[in-house]
Amino acid sequence: MTFLREYTFLWPALVGGLALGVAGALIGIFLILRRDSLLPHALTHVALVGVALGFLTTRWPLLWALGVTVLAAFAVLEIRERAGIYEDTAVGILAGLGMALALVLASVAGSYDVRLLSYLFGNILALSASEALLAVALAFLVAGVLASRGEALFFVAFDEESAATCGLRVRLLKFWLAALTAALVVLGMRMVGLLLVSALMVIPGAAALEIAHGLRQCYLFSALFGALSVLGGLAAAVLFNLPPSGAIVLFSGLLFLLSFGLRRLK
């Protein structure tokens, strides 16, 4: 505790990081089961378009990123259903086009420099108190959605066709999932950078799915692994002077290896 009193700048990183780590890991389960693990990766590239638009208009890059990313997430859903394109093809096209457009816009805005690069790699230690609070609010929203419609969301992720025949509003549920994913991607981009945010959303969920016996355990392990990744990564970053985003994702990778091994030992 003395350590935390001394390093007060760590508080927003710790609070915001934990909130995003847990919320991202929980949403990650649904993405994996829908075989949509690459969606956050593609969305991060589109989020960069929003950031570039923010540079171009000289204000609110994160708000721009949020708007553009949510729209892109909805667009992916529509393209898949209406255009009959393979899911990974839609994701590949979106990621490529997003990054290309972001680079062009940033160049036009004259911000093709270190400001843009800061979004590529993120910096959790630079998280402001208001960003940390936003992350906590988002985590509560994720928890609320899962508490009220978690079973329905899981049904849609696991067996969409049957879910639709039960009278569930599948389209609405998928939009909820897409919107939450987009919001987590944008805030996660500030934290670990757009190159690593998808890993933080997918790896803890994948680790939980290796060892969970039942849905409740799956949620529990996923949240735990998300939190441990942030805590372990931050601690390693501070103690060994490592880049926090890399340390956090590497720590989540270590947890995945442990649960992968544990399952094989069973």
Add this chain to the structure above:
Amino acid sequence: MIPVVEVEKVSFSYDGEPVLEGVSFRLFSGDFCALIGPNGSGKSTLLKILVGLLRPQEGQVRLFGKPLSEFRQWHRVGYVPQKVTALVDRVVPLTVAETVALGLAARQDLSRQERHLRVVRALERVGLAGKENRLLRELSGGQQQRVFLARALAGEPELLLLDEPTTGVDFASQERFYELLGKLNQEGLTILIVTHDIGVVDRHVKQVACLNRRLVFHGDHHQFCRHPEVCGFTGPRHHLVGHCH
């Protein structure tokens, strides 16, 4: 008496390629009907229209007397889709009870206790009582199929629709599955099952509807064996099925 299922002059095509043309038939409470036909004859398409996954381009479907566009009581309909067991891979963490409870995901009106009771009851009906806490992926293909049947039964439906439910399941499990359906039918459940297995028609169901884009035959399963047009596309091997009384 209001038909449970009423299909009236239904036509459907994929990208201009007709799959169903002017199909009409009715099912009444307590019917147990097999929907058969060659590959591409529109069986699964018709079933998807019945559960609201596809909209017919022509014609109308009524469930329990209500046009499909106005039908909201989906808890009265249970559905087991094609190849559903293929969804169960090594990462799916669901227990048997959780899988069955998914069938009640839209029923926010039910209390936790009522949901639990319905899950237990559905598992008892399919002969899987006591396996609530087993992981779904640890069960055999036949047992998984019965879990998905229990999921469809959890809402306590009056109409059960199944799309080739025993694909990839061994013969003994298939037989047990169809015997189970027979028992459910005797309890009053109306059943429409899509199948390729013509032997099932003879051994287990009361009625047959035979599709080949249009409805070729609908009636008693005994008459089905003798129908000349049916024998034409089921092939000579099936023509020789010798259980017609």
